[in-house]
Amino acid sequence: MAALEKMFNVKGKSVIVTGGASGLGLAYAEIMAEHGARVCLFDIDTDGMNRVVADMAQKGWDVWGQTVDVGDRPAMAAAFDAVAAKHGRIDTVFANAGIDPGPGFNTPTGERNPDGAIENIPDEQWDRGIEINLTSVYVTVKNAVRHMKPAGGGEIIVTSSIAALINESIVGTSYMPAKAAVNHFVRHMAMELGAYGIRVNAILPGPFITNIAGGRLRNKADRAAFESQSLIGRIGDVEDIKGLALLLASPAGAYFTGSLIVIDGGSLTRMT
Numbered sequence: 001m002a003a004l005e006k007m008f009n010v011k012g013k014s015v016i017v018t019g020g021a022s023g024l025g026l027a028y029a030e031i032m033a034e035h036g037a038r039v040c041l042f043d044i045d046t047d048g049m050n051r052v053v054a055d056m057a058q059k060g061w062d063v064w065g066q067t068v069d070v071g072d073r074p075a076m077a078a079a080f081d082a083v084a085a086k087h088g089r090i091d092t093v094f095a096n097a098g099i100d101p102g103p104g105f106n107t108p109t110g111e112r113n114p115d116g117a118i119e120n121i122p123d124e125q126w127d128r129g130i131e132i133n134l135t136s137v138y139v140t141v142k143n144a145v146r147h148m149k150p151a152g153g154g155e156i157i158v159t160s161s162i163a164a165l166i167n168e169s170i171v172g173t174s175y176m177p178a179k180a181a182v183n184h185f186v187r188h189m190a191m192e193l194g195a196y197g198i199r200v201n202a203i204l205p206g207p208f209i210t211n212i213a214g215g216r217l218r219n220k221a222d223r224a225a226f227e228s229q230s231l232i233g234r235i236g237d238v239e240d241i242k243g244l245a246l247l248l249a250s251p252a253g254a255y256f257t258g259s260l261i262v263i264d265g266g267s268l269t270r271m272t
């Protein structure tokens with residue numbers, strides 16, 4: 001095997017991607033499967049998941065899916081066990097599923113949005129935001145470690161956000177504290193799990209065109225608001241995330257753990 005191929009080798013790895021049917025999760029699944037990993041998607045969108053699994057299978061890639069709500073703890077435990085039973089082990093887990101929990105307190109054009117004002121946020125909306133964007137990461141890591149520790153190691157890659165480091169007024173309020181807590185949790189897990197050969201890192205994307213928040217980054221006003229933050233004049237395409245995902249999941253990333261890696265076209269640099 002050529003040196004470069006060896007460095008980024010993920011062939012045969014057993015991989016789970018939560019929220020793998022769309023956006024960044026799908027990009028993680030594609031780059032891993034394209035390079036010979038065996039990938040299982042967990043997603044609540046069964047139809048969308050079946051479509052992307054069929055597309056990838058057509059390319060000869062080893063991909064399957066399980067319908068799982070990452071907020072459902074017994075279902076998550078069973079889904080992890082099913083992957084371990086099918087693949088014999090679990091090597092790499094992308095804790096990626098996430099949602100925009102609701103409108104922010106500003107519109108993309110800078111007006112106040114009463115639906116996002118703190119006094120109007122429905123408690124269920126706050127709770128669901130924390131459950132999916134924060135608690136599900138804990139549940140995912142817990143189940144991953146249950147399988148990785150006895151096997152002697154693995155990699156966990158969590159999708160956080162630059163919203164962990166700055167405040168976005170057009171994003172639902174619970175998103176920022178959830179992602180900030182995710183960052184801290186990732187570093188805490190890296191401390192606990194390094195001794196067991198388990199590396200834990202976070203990817204902090206800036207704006208990427210995906211289906212989050214109803215795919216609103218495809219709308220002109222939302223897109224312009226985010227584009228104006230980039231130092232290279234554009235927002236992210238899901239293809240842009242693939243190199244970083246492969247790096248963190250492969251031998252090339254062996255010395256990364258507890259890292260919070262920003263990938264945002266320079267947005268954070270402009271804003272801070």
Ligand SMILES: NC(=O)c1ccc[n+]([C@@H]2O[C@H](COP(=O)([O-])OP(=O)(O)OC[C@H]3O[C@@H](n4cnc5c(N)ncnc54)[C@H](O)[C@@H]3O)[C@@H](O)[C@H]2O)c1
Nearest residue numbers: 019021022023024043044069070098161207208210211212
């Ligand atoms: N797109 C961006 O600009 C951006 C920026 C920073 C961080 N992120 C983060 O990236 C991650 C992926 O988001 P995306 O932008 O690719 O969005 P997306 O909506 O395109 O994909 C998210 C996927 O997660 C699935 N999902 C949602 N809730 C779920 C649940 N309860 N259980 C299982 N699956 C569920 C959806 O069905 C979908 O397939 C999220 O954690 C998000 O917070 C996105």
